[in-house]
Amino acid sequence: MRSNAAKYESTSVSLKAGSKEIHLLMSNGIADMEVEPGVTEAEGARVWASSSRAVTALKLAYLGWAYQGFAVQDNTDNTVEARLFEALLKTRLIQDRQSSNYHRCGRTDKGVSAFSQVITIDLRSSQFCGGLGVTLPENLDLGTKSKASTSELPYVKMLNRVLPQDIRILDWAAAEQGFSARFDCQSRTYRYYFPRGSLDVELMGNAAKRYEGTHDFRNLCKMDVGNGVLQFERTILSASVRPLQPQQVSSTEQYDLFVFEIKGLAFLYHQVRCMMAVLLLIGQKLEALEIINQLLDVEKTPRKPQYSMAVDYPLVLYDCHFDGLTWQQEAEEVSHVLSSLQRHWTQSAVKAQVLLGMIRGLEERGEEFCGLCLSAGLGTPRGSPGRARRSGWGEGSLGLPSEAYNFFRTPLSPRLEPALACRSGLVHFG
Structure with a gap:
């Protein structure tokens, strides 16, 4: 249980960040994106007034190497979150970010990937008979309620059809009112x-x-x-x-x-x-x-x-664990995501073997081999008093002898x- 001080700190930081991010989305043209040309603002408002909304957790995977990070930024729209909100607006699953009650489990940096990033957000729902986390529209008529669907909208399929190939929705789960991907993560x-x-x-x-x-x-x-x-x-x-x-x-x-x-x-x-x-x-x-x-x-x-x-x-942000969520999979989409990842792996694994073949060839010729060069590119201690040990493919300073550092x-x-x-x-x- 967080202390009152910790709760205040977390909430105030969250509100500050949320306000800043809404401003960034609007300045990048994402929050006010016109989804369907020809649909007036008044007509759109009527559509949303007659729609149910459901608190929903979405689990997504992404390859972060081509992005400037997960969260929206003021100097670029090349972020995972920007692409995600474009998809949410294009599919009309949200009206705008301001009213979507959006929370993320974590914010990964530039170049960092995720297998189980989780967000919570209020999405348009096909449920008109109530349910976990569902808010029914005001003045719901009995005819609409009697024709209500028993199955939810195919969130995974809808979003994956419009997201970039390196961002994929894996699962979704219904959540109770007040559930937060940030504060309820175990x-x-x-x-x-x-x-x-x-x-x-x-x-x-x-x-x-x-x-x-x-x-x-x-x-x-x-x-x-x-x-x-x-x-x-x-x-x-x-x-x-x-x-x-x-x-x-x-x-x-x-x-x-x-x-x-x-x-x-x-x-x-x-x-x-x-x-x-x-x-x-x-x-x-x-x-x-x-x-x-x-x-x-x-x-x-x-x-x-x-x-x-x-x-x-x-x-990689590999897992975010939550109690009380029952994740729903869409079998066809799981197959599509798996096939896409397998294609990525095949290309990368083959390229890695091409490089390894060249390395082995040089080793067989008796070229001096520096095993430290394998990890030299993973980090560089700042202020180390010496030059890096060079290799043909680059240089780093982790190979310095202990007496020099x-x-x-x-x-x-x-x-x-x-x-x-x-x-x-x-x-x-x-």
Whole structure:
């Protein structure tokens, strides 16, 4: 149960963000998009006045690599959320964003993908006999009620027909009034994929366990005080590093893929990518396990080292768990989504093998091989005192020897307390 102060903080931040995003949608022409030319505003209002609405949870998957993030932004309309609202308006499932009671479970950054992002929103419904989360139109006549459909609109099919191929609706669920994808989420799970290379993955697994529990993560996130985030304590339920394939447990193959999986109640801005950056340093033996304890001890480490976080594209919001939702699938759409993902996988897997064939060819010729180069592109410690080890395909600075790098020699961020005190002076809990 959130405290009154925490509830106030969450609600005020949510209202501020929602107001800003509605303004951004309108400025980008999305909120006022004309869906059906020739339909007047008055006619549209009459249609909505006679329509039922239902609180609905939508589960969506998207490949975030081509987008500037999930949430709407003031400098671009190339976001997942912008495409989603275009589809909702085009299918006339909502009248506008302002009245849609929209909530998202999480906001992923530029380049980050999701398999189970969840939103809640009030959608047009075919239900005129009531039901979970259904609001009936005023002055509903008995004739309409007697002809009411027993099945809901095919939300998944309707939206997937107009969404881009890299954004897919997976399931929908009826929800009760007041249900929020943001505040009623029980846990969120992220996955970050990476190659073994020359990393000590066993050491990384031991390090990941130190994230578990309730800690102050201000040194392992981007501190977003300007947007009202004043509390940095979060609870991590589980954290692990494991091979993607069970048979790779005893393997030493440098090209084996591993995953850092972390499950928590909620996460801070850029938290997972900062945590992964530290794990990569530990895996390369540039830092000891104790670095995590130091970063979590904000009394001893009150100023965050200005290190770079891990890159975006390997990160996936893999699961958002909710109690009390019964997800509905549309079998035909599941088949379509699966086929689309299989096509994406085939193309990517074949391209990966083309690259691997070239690499193997060079290795067979006796070319010097640097396993650290496999993970060099996943993150770059800022302020490291030396040049990167180069490879033919790019460069990164994670391959520096331990004696050339020290985490706490990087520049330090200002202390957080003055900013918190300033913001707290503007917030009153009553």
